[in-house]
Amino acid sequence: MSKPVIATASLAGCFGCHMSILDIDERILDLIELVEFDKSPIDDIKNFSRPVDIGLIEGGCCNSENVEVLRAFRKNCRILISVGECAIMGGLPAMRNTIPLRECLEEAYLHSPTVAPEDAVIPHDEELPLILNRAYPCHEIVKVDYFLPGCPPNADLIWEALTALLQGRPLKIDYPILKYD
């Protein structure tokens, strides 16, 4: 039987959650015995080459490209996991959610003290993904199967979740490894 396949993506995140995946340290050697990686920034594979068993999503959705990638993951992955606060609740990018989009953009690109008045313009190049009215948690866009909180999630939590899934056993979370910060 071929090995289970994992794919990962960073949407509106900071790559901290990916760092935490690497933080499983030498267990990464065990992980590559257990699974294969497909599309992921870790191996720099850009496109899906086959159906994936577990998709790990870091970051929520801030723009049209995030939504597109997330939908492609949902389509290609049997199990989808939101990894970290941004994927689960929008995280830091969602701090703008209480402020109307126009107000945010004007503050950042027109009125901020570091903007030179002669170049003050709100970016609108058609090459740029369209910014959404607010940051969305992933499960408000597609169905998400599991959630691993933390900013970033503790490496032991990620490891426990992956091994539990691969071995088909229930998750057992030790109290100290579940944190929201």
Added chain:
Amino acid sequence: MPEKIKFFIDGKECLAERGQTIYEAAKANGVYIPILCHFEGLKPVGSCRICSVRVNGRWMASCTQPVTEGMMVENQTPEVEEYRKAIIEMLFVEGNHFCPTCEKSGNCELQALAYRYQIMVPRFPYLFPRKDVEAFPTFLLDHNRCVQCRRCVRAIETKDGRKIFAMKNRSGQVRINVDRKLAAKMSEEEAQKAMEICPVGAILKKEVGFKVPIGKRKYDFKPIGSEIEEKSEGVKNE
């Protein structure tokens, strides 16, 4: 010695003083019932309902309800625990709780309850309400994180007995209102007390944020309530 009354929590036989609330009596018997709006020494108001238990099929707030003889209390049953979890999740989505940026993180009672119940994601959609932050000379009041427990309203007074915090509006519009003149005169010690009374990161003393490092905070290693449960295990082991 005044006569004690017998009652049961999830089948465990317990003893209570006459007039004692279910919450207090449970604690004295080494049983933890989660609370949020209640604080030791304040008059309980039963507003957050996290301490809800069921007795004879009826829901009641254990912080206000006195024990009666032979009472059968349901505390850690799946139904009661699920009801409490739903309230905690509601509190998370009704405010703006960005724990990674919060000075109270690790010492916050709302967060600690969510950890105890191992909540991975709230079942309700996030509301992202627009709320403000008020600054005073010795403290900040961040309405994004206020859970309207009214602890500050009940506990914080000036030396001559005047209230500094009050509730304004009703229902979804409810918010804590501050007497700005009195708040401006709050000393460092009074700000410290207000911060300690507040279960979440809504009242924060200025210039002490993130002082306690990760690993040394109140709820880093032990769940909220374990101090009460450990006491009862200690009794059993003796």
